[in-house]
Amino acid sequence: MEEYKFMEANSSFPICNHTQFVDQNNIGFVQGIMSDGTPFEAELWRNELGLNVSFVVPDKLQHQRENNKLVEGNVIGFHNQEQREHQGILTIGMVDDGICEDMDITISYVEYLESNGLISFTGNMRNGVIFYVTDIEGKELVYITITLEEDTIYATTPLHFMNFPNQGKKIFLLKK
Numbered sequence: 001m002e003e004y005k006f007m008e009a010n011s012s013f014p015i016c017n018h019t020q021f022v023d024q025n026n027i028g029f030v031q032g033i034m035s036d037g038t039p040f041e042a043e044l045w046r047n048e049l050g051l052n053v054s055f056v057v058p059d060k061l062q063h064q065r066e067n068n069k070l071v072e073g074n075v076i077g078f079h080n081q082e083q084r085e086h087q088g089i090l091t092i093g094m095v096d097d098g099i100c101e102d103m104d105i106t107i108s109y110v111e112y113l114e115s116n117g118l119i120s121f122t123g124n125m126r127n128g129v130i131f132y133v134t135d136i137e138g139k140e141l142v143y144i145t146i147t148l149e150e151d152t153i154y155a156t157t158p159l160h161f162m163n164f165p166n167q168g169k170k171i172f173l174l175k176k
Contacts, residue, residue, distance in 0.1 A: 010037035014056045015135040016090040018164050025087040028161030034116040042118070044161045045087040050150035053157050054088040055113060059132065059140040061105060089164075091143050097132035100142070106130050109144050119146055121155045 013031065027044040034040060041056045100106055110128040113119045131143040148155050 007033045007035070008037060009033050009039040011039060011058050012137070012139070013039040014041055014058070014090075014139060014141050015137055016041045016056055017092040017094075018090075019166065020092050021089050022164045022167055023087075026089055026164055026167070028163050028167075029090065030159045030161050032159070034118070036116075040118070041090055042157070042159055042161075043088050043090050044157075044159075045089075047087045051148045052088070052145055053119070053148055053155075053159075054090065054143060054145040055118065056090050056133070056141055056143050057109075059142050060112075061108065086145070088143075088145065091131070091133045091141075094133040094135050094141070097134055097140070100130035100132065109142060110146065113144065113146075117158065119155050119157050122153050125154065127154060 016029075018029065025046045027046065029041060029043045031039070031041050038057060038060070043054050045052055045054070106128050107126070109130055110119070110126055114121065114126075128144055128146050131145075133141050133143050135141060146155055148157065
């Protein structure tokens with residue numbers, strides 16, 4: 001059997017925003033394909049409390065989306081529903097289908113990212129929040145946000161993030 005040195009996506013990439021509302025808090029983005037063929041986009045961004053990474057992937061669990069849309073714009077829940085300002089931009093322009101309130105689904109997606117080597121937690125604590133979104137092509141997606149650093153380092157990612165278009169050049173290195 002011939003061994004190939006490429007990976008084919010098993011679905012089309014999410015159609016993400018790369019230009020609107022990009023500022024100094026938006027560090028960069030990356031596009032990739034996981035080992036099972038799932039395409040993803042990720043972005044690295046800061047808010048007032050620390051460093052975060054968000055992933056946009058197809059909604060593989062095909063659940064019933066709850067109609068609990070956000071009403072305060074760009075705000076999300078972290079750590080026991082504490083609200084913080086979200087600085088990510090990949091899902092701007094997508095339909096907001098609400099936040100995932102099912103902890104089992106959240107755990108499943110965080111473990112999925114971890115098992116694919118996209119995220120690595122430094123201790124026993126895991127974190128994550130999931131939003132359901134639909135892109136302009138009608139693809140149902142999940143937007144998974146993980147806190148990497150606040151007062152301490154919770155997780156790391158091996159991904160190499162590119163600057164957003166029309167963004168000045170900058171170098172960003174994650175602490176190890």
